[in-house]
Amino acid sequence: MSYIRGMPVDPELLEILACPNCKTPVTLVKNGTALKCATCKRVYAIKDDIPIMLIDEATIEND
Amino acid sequence: MTTIDPSAFHDFEQAGWERAAEHYGDAFGSVTVQTADALLDAVRAAAGARLLDVATGPGFIAGAAAARGAEVVGLDFSAAMIEEARRRHPAITFRAGDAEALPFDVASFDAVVMNFGLLHLARPDTALAEAHRVLRAGGRYAFTVWAGPDQAVGFGMALRAIEEFGTTDVRLPEGPPFFRFSAPDETRRTLEQAGFTDVDVRQLALTWRLQSADAVFDALSRGGVRTAAVLRAQTPSALASIRAAVRRGVEAHAQEGGFVIPMPAVLASAAKR
Numbered sequence: 001m002s003y004i005r006g007m008p009v010d011p012e013l014l015e016i017l018a019c020p021n022c023k024t025p026v027t028l029v030k031n032g033t034a035l036k037c038a039t040c041k042r043v044y045a046i047k048d049d050i051p052i053m054l055i056d057e058a059t060i061e062n063d
Numbered sequence: 064m065t066t067i068d069p070s071a072f073h074d075f076e077q078a079g080w081e082r083a084a085e086h087y088g089d090a091f092g093s094v095t096v097q098t099a100d101a102l103l104d105a106v107r108a109a110a111g112a113r114l115l116d117v118a119t120g121p122g123f124i125a126g127a128a129a130a131r132g133a134e135v136v137g138l139d140f141s142a143a144m145i146e147e148a149r150r151r152h153p154a155i156t157f158r159a160g161d162a163e164a165l166p167f168d169v170a171s172f173d174a175v176v177m178n179f180g181l182l183h184l185a186r187p188d189t190a191l192a193e194a195h196r197v198l199r200a201g202g203r204y205a206f207t208v209w210a211g212p213d214q215a216v217g218f219g220m221a222l223r224a225i226e227e228f229g230t231t232d233v234r235l236p237e238g239p240p241f242f243r244f245s246a247p248d249e250t251r252r253t254l255e256q257a258g259f260t261d262v263d264v265r266q267l268a269l270t271w272r273l274q275s276a277d278a279v280f281d282a283l284s285r286g287g288v289r290t291a292a293v294l295r296a297q298t299p300s301a302l303a304s305i306r307a308a309v310r311r312g313v314e315a316h317a318q319e320g321g322f323v324i325p326m327p328a329v330l331a332s333a334a335k336r
Contacts, residue, residue: 010156013136013156015168016167016168016171017158017166017167017168018166018167018168019166020160020161020164020165020166021164023168023169023196025168026166044166047142050142050145050149050157050158050159051158051159051166052142052159053158053159053160053161053166054140054159054160054161055161055164057159
């Protein structure tokens with residue numbers, strides 16, 4: 001598992017990351033600074049390279 | 064029967080760990096890290112295994128798993144803990160996430176572990192079901208909790224002192240019983256209910272080596288959440304009596320110029336069919 005500075009969300013890890021609410025895949029949005037669930041529209045921030053995958057801290061952003 | 068509001072207890076624990084994060088490692092780290100080998104052996108963590116460490120705290124088990132060559136993800140619901148973990152283990156991948164709502168797809172890991180995390184959760188049964196969900200078929204799960212307070216004597220002496228000199232009737236969000244999973248039958252039943260098979264429950268003989276007779280009180284009042292909150296709710300005079308009683312309890316375990324407190328843990332492990 002590689003840790004590349006500036007690209008901290010390893011693609012292989014992104015593949016297994018899921019929305020904690022829906023368990024469906026999340027995709028990078030906002031120039032790679034957040035992850036969004038296509039199902040419930042929750043957006044999870046990435047702070048200091050750490051995805052904050054907490055339902056209570058997500059925002060809901062409709063397309 | 065007491066009504067438990069899981070959301071209130073969840074938020075209480077989460078906020079508590081934000082405060083305790085910087086103290087937890089010094090308070091309990093020297094004893095909680097002693098489970099690492101047994102915990103990792105129980106899930107057959109070897110080089111290349113994809114391992115999730117839930118409630119990673121300062122990342123003790125994540126670090127030990129990475130040292131074995133496992134591909135580790137550490138998860139904690141406290142941002143302060145994640146920061147602490149990352150400071151100690153800059154090369155390991157950490158995510159902020161909740162044991163009760165894991166942010167991973169089904170069958171993502173070969174092994175899932177949780178070291179002394181289950182007793183802090185509002186919905187431990189949900190956490191076990193979530194661990195089961197993210198494991199691949201044939202993957203293994205293991206967790207540790209403290210043995211009962213009669214055996215994990217650091218807790219026993221504190222709880223007795225609070226009962227004798229203070230009050231346990233404090234306004235705190237009610238949570239599940241702290242020692243629920245110390246009982247092997249309950250642990251086995253709950254794991255099987257979550258869908259696990261091949262359940263094994265055994266005890267690990269951990270010891271807490273301390274230099275100061277006040278270290279147990281200090282650890283409980285700063286490095287944890289539930290007992291710390293009970294202690295904060297005491298009157299100053301009750302608190303002084305509790306502190307003195309715990310000190311006397313620790314002094315009874317003087318050994319080798321310091322103090323050696325038995326703090327056995329229960330290790331439970333199981334497989335996903």
